[in-house]
Amino acid sequence: MNRPYMILSACAAVGLLAAASGPTATAQTVVKVGVINTFSGPTVAQGEMMERGLQAYYKSHQKDLPPGVTIQLVERDDTGAHPDIAKRLASELVVRDHVQLLIGTVWSPNAMAVGPVASQAKVPFVDTNAAAIPVTKSPYAIRTSFTLTQQAYPLAKWAAKHGYKTAYTAVSDYAPGQEGRDAFIKGFTEAGGKILGQVTFPPPPNVADFAPFLLRIKDTHPDVVYIFVPAGPTATQIMKAATDIGLQAAKIHLISTEDLVPDEEIQNMGEAIDGLVTSGVYSSFSTRPANQAFVATYSKIYTDGKRPDFETADAWDGMSAIFDLVKATKGKFTGEQAMAFLSNWKTAHSPKGPVMIDPATRQIVQNVYMRRIEKKGGKLVNVEFETIPMVNYLGVPSGMAPPK
Numbered sequence: 432m433n434r435p436y437m438i439l440s441a442c443a444a445v446g447l448l449a450a451a452s453g454p455t456a457t458a459q460t461v462v463k464v465g466v467i468n469t470f471s472g473p474t475v476a477q478g479e480m481m482e483r484g485l486q487a488y489y490k491s492h493q494k495d496l497p498p499g500v501t502i503q504l505v506e507r508d509d510t511g512a513h514p515d516i517a518k519r520l521a522s523e524l525v526v527r528d529h530v531q532l533l534i535g536t537v538w539s540p541n542a543m544a545v546g547p548v549a550s551q552a553k554v555p556f557v558d559t560n561a562a563a564i565p566v567t568k569s570p571y572a573i574r575t576s577f578t579l580t581q582q583a584y585p586l587a588k589w590a591a592k593h594g595y596k597t598a599y600t601a602v603s604d605y606a607p608g609q610e611g612r613d614a615f616i617k618g619f620t621e622a623g624g625k626i627l628g629q630v631t632f633p634p635p636p637n638v639a640d641f642a643p644f645l646l647r648i649k650d651t652h653p654d655v656v657y658i659f660v661p662a663g664p665t666a667t668q669i670m671k672a673a674t675d676i677g678l679q680a681a682k683i684h685l686i687s688t689e690d691l692v693p694d695e696e697i698q699n700m701g702e703a704i705d706g707l708v709t710s711g712v713y714s715s716f717s718t719r720p721a722n723q724a725f726v727a728t729y730s731k732i733y734t735d736g737k738r739p740d741f742e743t744a745d746a747w748d749g750m751s752a753i754f755d756l757v758k759a760t761k762g763k764f765t766g767e768q769a770m771a772f773l774s775n776w777k778t779a780h781s782p783k784g785p786v787m788i789d790p791a792t793r794q795i796v797q798n799v800y801m802r803r804i805e806k807k808g809g810k811l812v813n814v815e816f817e818t819i820p821m822v823n824y825l826g827v828p829s830g831m832a833p834p835k
Contacts, residue, residue, distance in 0.1 A: 460500045460762035464753060465524030467517055467535035467545060470508040473636050476663035477537045477742055480695060481560050484739065484746030485534070487729045492754055500762040502753070505530055509541055512605075512635050517541035521548040521556075530554065532756075532769065534749050537742075538635070539563035539606045546572050553766030555773055559749035560742050563606035564824060567793045571766065573773050574795045574824075575752060575786070576745040577712050579611030579659065582688040584826025585799050585819050586710035587618030587657070590686055595654040597625050601644055602659040604631035611688060614826055615657045627653045635661050641672040648683070649676060655684045662693040662742065667700050674703040689713065689813075692804060693740040697811045705811060707804045712797055713741040713783045714813040725782035744782045752776045752788075777834040785821070785833035794824035796831055 466485065469478030489504065496502065505528050507520040517536055524530045525548060533549055533556040536542045542561035546569030549556035556572045562579050566572055590598065598619050602608035608631070616626050628651055632639040648656055656678070660669050670692075673685060685691075689711025697704065715726055715738045725747060729739045756764065756772050764772070777787035786797040801817035823829040 462500070462502045462532070462757050462762045463528060463530040464502060464504050464532045464534055465521070465528060465530035466504050466506040467509055467520050467524070467533065467541065468506065469511055469537045470506070472511040474511045474537065474661070474663065476695075477560070477661065480662075480693070480740050480742040481535075481537060481746045483729065483733055484559070484743035485750050487725075487732050487739075487743070488747045488750035488754070490732060491728050492750075495754060495758060497758060497761045500757060502757060509536060509538075512538040512540055514538075514540040514544035518544040518548060521545040525552040525554050531764070531766075532557065532753055534559055534746075534753065536561055539566060542566045542572075543568075543606075555766060555769045557749045557752060557773065559746040561607075562610075564610055564794075565606070570793075571770055573752070573770075573776070573788050573793045575748040575788075577741075577795065577797070578824045578826075579607045579688055580614040580826050581795075581797075581822055581824050582710040582712070582799055582826070583611040583614040583657070583659075584618040585822065586686060586688065586801075587615040587624075588622055589708075589710070589801055589817075590655055590657075591619055591622030591624045595624060595684065597627050597653045598655045598657060599627050599648045599651060599653040600629045600657045601648060602631055602657075603634055603661060605634035607661075608632075608634070608659045611659045612657070618826070627651050632660065635665070641669045642676055645669075645673055645676050645678060649678055649681055652681065653683060655686055658685055658687045658691055660690065662690040662740070663696065666691050666693065667696050670700045670704055674701055679703050684708075689741050689802070692813060693742070694738040694813060695740050697804065697813070700811075702811075704804050705806060709802050709804075709813070710799055711741060711802055711813070712799060713744045714800065714802055714815055715739045715744075715782075716807070716812040717782075717800075717815055719782070719784060721780045721784075722782040739782075741783075748778070748781050748783070748786060751778060751781070779834045784818075785835075787821075787831065787834055789823065789829065789831070792824060796821050796823050796829045798822065799826075 800815040
């Protein structure tokens with residue numbers, strides 16, 4: 432996917448023309464936002480879905496900005512899970528392009544490389560996908576996405592509650608996979624379940640032959656397998672491998688967090704996934720009014736029939752937080768002031784339901800939904816059937832009241 436490295440909003444372009452036309456032009460306040468995303472390489476699918484969320488909000492909310500204030504997106508391509516590139520891009524955006532805010536990234540290693548740059552420069556970084564807990568170790572980072580622990584711990588409790596006695600874990604061997612695995616094991620064993628074994632796959636962007644790993648699990652015959660791989664074509668690959676070797680036919684149940692069955696991929700996975708249960712923070716098929724409005728806006732901009740997914744919704748929320756900051760400050764803020772605002776950001780109107788940033792951790796608090804794949808209108812869809820309200824980054828109810 433070819434992307435320009437800088438995007439000027441239509442409003443910003445008009446402002447620049449007005450400035451050139453003479454002394455009667457209205458002074459413009461331009462807030463520059465550096466975007467670090469994956470626009471090329473083998474893992475571009477995740478970057479595309481995140482970009483769609485950023486752009487859908489950006490294009491549909493220009494009218495909400497204060498008079499004379501525009502937001503300019505300066506976009507850079509990290510080409511995949513390359514923390515050295517992400518760190519260099521963040522430095523260039525801060526030093527050369529003078530951005531006041533950073534937003535991204537798909538990959539946790541990249542986000543953890545951006546964090547120290549943000550802290551040193553006192554430029555807030557809004558994490559819109561990377562799931563590793565340490566991303567917000569930087570005092571200038573907040574998360575509008577999720578952690579795998581946030582989803583995997585309640586999933587494990589649900590599995591044990593619904594009669595699964597033994598489990599196996601199979602995850603990609605990098606921070607989100609490791610954190611989700613550990614949270615699942617903790618929740619499952621606390622609830623009386625037994626872990627029969629663990630396997631790990633090569634971390635992204637490496638491509639694994641999943642069959643040997645899954646055959647090992649089949650031979651052990653656990654009641655349930657917790658699987659994690661990054662969203663996108665890799666998820667389709669492992670689900671097809673599971674079907675080919677007959678895991679489901681052997682009455683071994685698969686469960687996972689939402690990365691395994693993103694809405695834009697499940698139509699490619701085959702009928703065998705019908706009934707599969709996952710935990711997650713978003714389904715594009717939710718009937719929440721805010722989600723229906725989001726999907727309608729998205730579908731007017733992107734007419735290729737590809738559904739938005741959690742990466743899209745998380746990025747939409749990240750841009751929502753930035754727009755709220757710019758509206759509240761009329762585009763005039765220091766890094767410290769921006770972080771004070773963003774660390775307390777909340778909304779009742781996210782496509783995901785009520786969301787808020789915990790100021791003590793700068794992690795997101797949000798609903799976790801149990802979802803089941805069902806066929807509706809001839810298509811497989813993620814249907815939310817149970818809500819665990821206002822869960823913190825460790826996967827337990829926060830006790831915080833949802834925003835209204």
